[in-house]
Amino acid sequence: MPKLILVNEKDEAIGTEDKLKCHLGQGILHRAFAIYIFNSQDQLLIQKRGEKKMLWPLFWENSCSSHPSEGEDLIPAAEKRLKEELGFTCPLKLITKFQYQALYKHIGAENEVCSLLVGRYNGKVAPNKEEVAEWKWINLDNLQTGIQTSPEKYAPWFIIGLVKLLRIINQ
DSSP states (O other): OOEEEEEOTTOOEEEEEEHHHHTSTTOOOEEEEEEEEEOTTOOEEEEEEOTTOSSSTTOEESSEEEOOBTTOOHHHHHHHHHHHHHSOOOOEEEEEEEEEEEEETTTEEEEEEEEEEEEEOOSOOOOOTTTEEEEEEEOHHHHHHHHHHOGGGBOHHHHHHHHHHHHHHTO
16 A cells, blocks of 8 residues: 655645555545646546545546655656556646545545646547546536536546636636
């Protein structure tokens, strides 16, 4: 079980803990990332999380999300995870960070300082079937309509990150 990086509210590392323990109960505050990949038509690549995920299985989320493990730097960890989940990598840029906590049923929680990363990619997507149930490119207007009409189908960090990203894009 990988060790995740525990952080304070300023995203300063304060220790490590097993991934599972970080997600039990109310969750322990740890470092995470959420990747948003756009193509040349400004469509966002989204995925439906695999059915075996402990938290939010079969929910739609951003292109890829995960955590840097102990000893990993943010961008290389994110690029590696993108390759593992979706079969490609591309340059990523840190846009902002946000902190959130979200409970999933009585199973566990996310409690993260999440780095929002953005990239551009137009090539082949080859998802890992264990991680990704479905995927698609979607324009932002259709995505926003989907979230407004059925927010229960989307992972909480995805909605929070998308709102922050749209604010930055529309400045």
